[in-house]
Amino acid sequence: MNYFIHTYGCQMNVHDSEKIAGILQSIGYIECDSVDKADIVVFNTCCIRETAEKKIYGHIGQLKKLKIKNRNLIIVVCGCMSQQDGAVESIKKSYPYVDIVLGTANLEMLKDAVLQVSKHRKKFFNVDFLNTREEDFSISRTSYPNAWVNIAYGCNNFCTYCIVPYVRGREHSRPIRDILKEVKSLLEEGYKEITLLGQNVNSYGHGLETGENFAMLLTEIGKLEETYGKFRLRFMTSHPKDLSDEVINVVSKYPVICNNIHLPVQSGSTEILRRMNRRYTREKYLELISKVRAKMPDVGITTDIMVGFPGETEQDFEDTLDLVRQAKYSSAFCFVYSRRKGTPADKMEDQIPYKVKQSRITRLLACQNEVTKEISAQMVGNTYEVLVEGANFHYQGVMCGRTESGRLVNFKCDSKMIGQFVNVKIDKAKSATLWGSIVTEE
Ligand code: SF4
Structure with missing residues (x-):
């Protein structure tokens, strides 16, 4: 029996797919290289942008023919897209051949769902927020020498353009002892790089009664070099409003913690940042960059930047270009703002025309390219x-x-x-x- 997983979106989803693979392997399935050979096809979805969502629905639609040929084929939809309001109903109506729909917080149900469908031909839909996610999955890791480790789930920030808090739920963290146990066992297995994952790693500690915070977690992992030898520790993503001096100090103190920070700025205009509900100003952000560079002169800082947010004027955009030149990012993920139903930004009236967004993204990419070129030449x-x-x-x-x-x-x-x-x-x-x-x- 074979499985095939389509993974869309961010690193969080890539790691979730490793868990999905582990669960399917634990009940006897083997990975295959095409949907035509599969007995189970899983769509681990993303809904951060409208284009991604349309593409995924298109791919699910293409499986109809395969399902007609093979009635026993099991089709699973999970991840962020399935968690959106009305998604289950819409999948049931438009793609009635989908057998299983799971939300972002209940992957652990996959095993039972597959057994229910294969034995009793009874469909399984569950997108309830359980917020009790256990990490006792067998994980089929695919990224040696790196291993991804979740430290927190969900997000409480509600940036006005972002769908994540609605589909991933409120922030909750895994206790340090559980994370340490996983990290130690990965180091024993020979992994050389650990990447901690969370929507906002800097606010790690939410939902824990013990007062644990991100600096404490980094310190505990930083100390493991003495016992386990050389390895590297990375983390993503850092919200600038929560990057504390304590965290910067710990990162610069322990050799295993890489001098590499992904610090999404989104815009270089304080007014646009306010409308985005990012809770920092352009000045605060640049101050933070200076602080990080003062502690770690060789640091590599990367970022995410969005153009065409509602109300973005030419001056706001110029401010973004100026910030890119000042911040000297080694690379940047540059995006065009995409309207997401249910978010406050979708209801803002001053949406930016497509042509303006296209011209701005081209200019932004050229600007970042110049900065990267300069840094590369110095290396x-x-x-x-x-x-x-x-x-x-x-x-x-x-x-x-x-x-x-x-x-x-x-x-x-x-x-x-x-x-x-x-x-x-x-x-x-x-x-x-x-x-x-x-x-x-x-
Ligand atoms: S911090 Fe903002 S952009 Fe990041 S996941 Fe949370 S709401 Fe979305």
Whole structure:
């Protein structure tokens, strides 16, 4: 019996798919490489943008033919899209051949749901918010030498453009002892990089009665190097309003915690940030960047930026370009604002015309490209420690890995070196792409 998983969206979903794979393998399913060979097809969905949602519904629609050919095929829809208001009803009506719909907080029901459908041909729909998510799944990890570890779920921030708080529920954190147990066992298994995941890792501690916070969690993991040897610790995503001095200090103190922070700014205009309900100003954000750089001069800062938010004037947009030049991000995920039903921004009257948004995103990408190029050029000739992550499938014999600051480097080496730390001298830079060669000590 085979399974095939379509994963859409963010890192949180990629990791959820590892859990889905683990659950399916625990009841005897094996991964296959196409939907045509599958007995179960899972759509692990995302609804952050309208285009993503339309694409997913299109893909679910394409399975109708397959279901007619194979009545026993089980089709599962889970993830953020299924959690939206009215989604279950709409799936039942428009895609009646879907067998299982699960929300974001009840993946643990997948095993029972599959058994119910396969044995009794009885459909299973449950999108209740349980907020009691246990981490006792068998996880089929796919990203060695990196392992993803959830530290918190949900979000309480309600940025006015964002659907996440409505589909992922209120923030709740896993206790430090559970996270530490998982991290220790991953290090024992030989993982060399741990990435902590949460919608806002900096507010870690919500829902815990023990007063645990993110700095405490980082400290506990930072101390593990003594026992487990060298590894790297990364985390995402950091909300700028909650990035405390304490966290910055801990990151700079422990060698295993990478000098790499993803700090989404979204806009460089204080007025647009206010309308987005981001709860920081342009000035506060730039102050934060200076503080981080003062503690960690080699830090790699990345960000998310949105253009075309309702009411964004040409001046607001120019402020964003100016901030990009000042902040000197090593890279940025740049997006066009997408209306999401049910969010306050969707009801704002001053929506920005499509053409203006398109022109702004082109200008923003060009601006960030210039900044990245400049940073990359400064790296040429220097040597950095890189963790070998895997093959670059575009070039034969070329592997890739990241510097501690998060820059991706291509270099030649044997695939047996995946999971090892090597020193790589940067030979050339093509904007975001760095090319180098391994340096061996005499
Ligand atoms: S912090 Fe804002 S953008 Fe991030 S998930 Fe929460 S509501 Fe969405």
